[in-house]
Amino acid sequence: MIEVKDLSIGYSIPGNTPQIFTHSDDYDSSEIVLRGLSLKIESGKVYGLIGRNGVGKTTLLNCISGLIWKNSEKKVFIDGMPFSNGNPNLSSRIFYVTDTTPPIHVRVDKYARKLSMFYPLFSMDCFNECVELFGLNYKEYIDNLSLGQKKMAFLSFAFASNASHIILDEPTNGLDITSMRTLRKLIASNMTDDKTIIISTHHINEISSLLDHIIILNNKNAVFDHSVLEAGRVLSFVESDKETDKEKALYSMSSAYGNRMILPNTSGIDSEIDYELLYEAVLDDSNRINSLFK
Amino acid sequence: MIFKEKLSIYLQIAERISDEILAGAYSPGSRVPSVREYAVMIEVNLNTVMRSYDTLQSWGILEMKRGLGYFVADNAVQTILARRREAFISTQASEFFETARTLGVTPDELADMYKTFIRQK
Amino acid sequence: MKHNNTFRLNRFLGLIGTGIYKRKNSKTLTFTIWVGILFLFVLLNQLISNLEFDSARIVVTRVYQISYIVFLSVPVFRLTFNEQMSIQWNLLPASAFEKNLYSVLGMLIWRSLLFFIVVLGLDYLLWSGSPFIESMGMEMGQCRIRLTEFFTFGITDTIMPRWVSYVLVFFFYTSIPILAGISNNTSLHREYAFTYAWSAYIIFSTFINYCFKGGKEYEYLVIVFGCAGIIGLIYNIIFSITRSCNTKA
Known part of the structure; x- marks a missing residue:
C-alpha cells in the first residue's frame, strides 16, 4: 500500500530539480506542479494514472518511487512507513520502470543478476519467462536494444523483481501490438492480493481492461480518484442519436453514430466505461462528475 | 434510434462464458479455466474476471468446488x-x-x- | 532477522561488484596502451639496475606506487552506474552510505587485484633470473617488491607500532578518492572527481618524495595527512547518510 499525504512539489527555480514544499515554505516565486495531493493506493489493485502532458504524472511517480524527497517532511508512506530514498527495506518493495530507459552498457542477463542482489524476492524463472515472451536476446547489451526492446527488458526486470509495488511510466511507448499483448498478459498474470501496479499512460485504451482504479490528474491535483467498479455503477456511458438525451447528459461528445454521453446510472446495471469520454468530462467539470460518487 | 448502453466488462465476460457454454466449449459438469487463467487469456483484470465468475455463480451457471475450481453447473x-x-x-x-x-x-x-x-x- | 542479514550481504556483494564493468567504447587499444606503459615501468626497473642497491629499491617502489595510483584513477574501467544511469543508481534499493562506500571500495579492490596480478605477474615472468634480482638478494619466485614496502612511504617504528603506520597510510591512499567521490550529490561527477583527486595526489606524492626522500619530516607529513584522511572519510560517510538530496529526474 502506498499513501501520499498532502504533497506539494514545485520548482523553486524553473528548469531545476523539483522539490517538495511544505506549508512553511515560500511558494510565491515558484512553479508548483502538484499542490496538496493526497492519495491512497491499495494492494491487490491495478491503478491507471492519466492526465495530459506536463500535468505532473511523472513527477508524482518519481516522488512515490523515492527519487524526490525531503528528510524533514515525509509525504510518502509505503505500507504505513515513511519513505525516503535510502531505506532499502522500503525501496526494495518498489520497482519503477521510467519513461525513458537508460542506455546501460551491460548485458540483459547480467543486469538481471545484478538486480537480483537488491530485490530479495527476485525470480530468475520469472525473468526468463518474460524474456521468452517478449522475444528478447539475453546476451544483448541493453544500450544496443531498440527503444521498444529496452522497454521490454525493463518490464521483464520489473515483473521478475516481485516487488510488491510495480510502477510503470508510459509502459506502452515503443511497444508493438504483440508486445503490448504480452504486457497485458504479464500484468494479468502477475497480480496478487499483496501486489500493486501503477500505470501512467496516455493510451488508456491499451490497458483499460486491466484497471481496477482510475486517477486523473489535472490542475495540480487528482480530480478523479475512483474505482472502475464504482464508476460503472454510478455512471452510465451511452451512445445515442436522440438530441433530447443530450440535455440530460452530464457530458457529451459527438461521434460517428450520434453522441457519446455520460448520464447518471439509474438502470441498476453496471455500465462499461468509455475512458476517453470520462477523461474529457472530468477535465471539463470534475465536480459535476464527482458529486455522484459517495 | 440508436441507444447503446454497453454492459460493464465483467457482465460482458459473463455473457461470453455463457456463449461458450452454449457452444459446447465447456460441457456441463466440466471444469472451466481458473480465474487467473481466463484473465491472462483475455487480458483482463483479475478482479473483474473474479466478479464475472461470482456473477455466473449467483445465476446458477457455474459452481465453485473448494480447492478444485469452477465447474459448469449440470443444468447450466x-x-x-x-x-x-x-x-x-x-x-x-x-x-x-x-x-x-x-x-x-x-x-x-x-x-x-x-x-x-x-x-x- | 536472518532474511535481513542475507539481504544486507547481497547488497554488499552487489555493490562491490559494481566496480568492475568496462566502459562502452573503451577500446582494447586503450587497455593495451596502459599495459604497455606498465611494461615500460618494468623495463625501467631493469635499466636502473646498475644504481646503488638502496636507491634502486626506493625508485622501483616509487615507480610501482605511482603506476598503481595512475591505474586506480584512469577511467578505462568505469563503474556500472555512471551518469547516464544516475536515476537507476538512485532507485537501487540500498542506502546512500552503502552505495557510495561499497561501490568505491569495490572499485579499489578490483583494480588493485588486477594491478597486482598484471604488474607483478609481468614482472615475475619477464625478469626472473635477472642480475637485478640477484643484487637484491631475492630468490626466484619471490615477489620483486615486498608488499609491505609497496604500501608505505616509510615506517617509523620508533614513533608508533607498525600497524598504526599501516592504517594511517591506508587512509592516506584511500581518503582522497572517497572524499571526492562521496561529497558529490549524485554519481554524476563521481568518476571525474575521483580522477582529478587521484591526479592531484600523484603530483603531490611525487613532489613529497623528491623533497623529503623518506626523511623524518616526510613521515610526520604522512601521519598528518593520514589523520586528515580519517576525519574526512568519517565526515563524508556521515554526510552521505544525512544529507537531503533531490534527483533531477
Missing part, C-alpha cells in the same frame, strides 16, 4: 437459455415490436414472417 445450458429468453422478451423483443409498430407492420404480418423464417430453417 437450461439456465442460460431461460435467462436469455427473459432478456429477449423484456428488451430486444419490445424494441423490435416498437420499431415494427412505428413502421406500421401488423401482428399478422409478423406472425407470417416468423413462420416463413422457421420453415426455411
Whole structure:
C-alpha cells in the first residue's frame, strides 16, 4: 500500500530539480506542479494514472518511487512507513520502470543478476519467462536494444523483481501490438492480493481492461480518484442519436453514430466505461462528475 | 434510434462464458479455466474476471468446488437459455415490436414472417 | 532477522561488484596502451639496475606506487552506474552510505587485484633470473617488491607500532578518492572527481618524495595527512547518510 499525504512539489527555480514544499515554505516565486495531493493506493489493485502532458504524472511517480524527497517532511508512506530514498527495506518493495530507459552498457542477463542482489524476492524463472515472451536476446547489451526492446527488458526486470509495488511510466511507448499483448498478459498474470501496479499512460485504451482504479490528474491535483467498479455503477456511458438525451447528459461528445454521453446510472446495471469520454468530462467539470460518487 | 448502453466488462465476460457454454466449449459438469487463467487469456483484470465468475455463480451457471475450481453447473445450458429468453422478451423483443409498430407492420404480418423464417430453417 | 542479514550481504556483494564493468567504447587499444606503459615501468626497473642497491629499491617502489595510483584513477574501467544511469543508481534499493562506500571500495579492490596480478605477474615472468634480482638478494619466485614496502612511504617504528603506520597510510591512499567521490550529490561527477583527486595526489606524492626522500619530516607529513584522511572519510560517510538530496529526474 502506498499513501501520499498532502504533497506539494514545485520548482523553486524553473528548469531545476523539483522539490517538495511544505506549508512553511515560500511558494510565491515558484512553479508548483502538484499542490496538496493526497492519495491512497491499495494492494491487490491495478491503478491507471492519466492526465495530459506536463500535468505532473511523472513527477508524482518519481516522488512515490523515492527519487524526490525531503528528510524533514515525509509525504510518502509505503505500507504505513515513511519513505525516503535510502531505506532499502522500503525501496526494495518498489520497482519503477521510467519513461525513458537508460542506455546501460551491460548485458540483459547480467543486469538481471545484478538486480537480483537488491530485490530479495527476485525470480530468475520469472525473468526468463518474460524474456521468452517478449522475444528478447539475453546476451544483448541493453544500450544496443531498440527503444521498444529496452522497454521490454525493463518490464521483464520489473515483473521478475516481485516487488510488491510495480510502477510503470508510459509502459506502452515503443511497444508493438504483440508486445503490448504480452504486457497485458504479464500484468494479468502477475497480480496478487499483496501486489500493486501503477500505470501512467496516455493510451488508456491499451490497458483499460486491466484497471481496477482510475486517477486523473489535472490542475495540480487528482480530480478523479475512483474505482472502475464504482464508476460503472454510478455512471452510465451511452451512445445515442436522440438530441433530447443530450440535455440530460452530464457530458457529451459527438461521434460517428450520434453522441457519446455520460448520464447518471439509474438502470441498476453496471455500465462499461468509455475512458476517453470520462477523461474529457472530468477535465471539463470534475465536480459535476464527482458529486455522484459517495 | 440508436441507444447503446454497453454492459460493464465483467457482465460482458459473463455473457461470453455463457456463449461458450452454449457452444459446447465447456460441457456441463466440466471444469472451466481458473480465474487467473481466463484473465491472462483475455487480458483482463483479475478482479473483474473474479466478479464475472461470482456473477455466473449467483445465476446458477457455474459452481465453485473448494480447492478444485469452477465447474459448469449440470443444468447450466437450461439456465442460460431461460435467462436469455427473459432478456429477449423484456428488451430486444419490445424494441423490435416498437420499431415494427412505428413502421406500421401488423401482428399478422409478423406472425407470417416468423413462420416463413422457421420453415426455411 | 536472518532474511535481513542475507539481504544486507547481497547488497554488499552487489555493490562491490559494481566496480568492475568496462566502459562502452573503451577500446582494447586503450587497455593495451596502459599495459604497455606498465611494461615500460618494468623495463625501467631493469635499466636502473646498475644504481646503488638502496636507491634502486626506493625508485622501483616509487615507480610501482605511482603506476598503481595512475591505474586506480584512469577511467578505462568505469563503474556500472555512471551518469547516464544516475536515476537507476538512485532507485537501487540500498542506502546512500552503502552505495557510495561499497561501490568505491569495490572499485579499489578490483583494480588493485588486477594491478597486482598484471604488474607483478609481468614482472615475475619477464625478469626472473635477472642480475637485478640477484643484487637484491631475492630468490626466484619471490615477489620483486615486498608488499609491505609497496604500501608505505616509510615506517617509523620508533614513533608508533607498525600497524598504526599501516592504517594511517591506508587512509592516506584511500581518503582522497572517497572524499571526492562521496561529497558529490549524485554519481554524476563521481568518476571525474575521483580522477582529478587521484591526479592531484600523484603530483603531490611525487613532489613529497623528491623533497623529503623518506626523511623524518616526510613521515610526520604522512601521519598528518593520514589523520586528515580519517576525519574526512568519517565526515563524508556521515554526510552521505544525512544529507537531503533531490534527483533531477
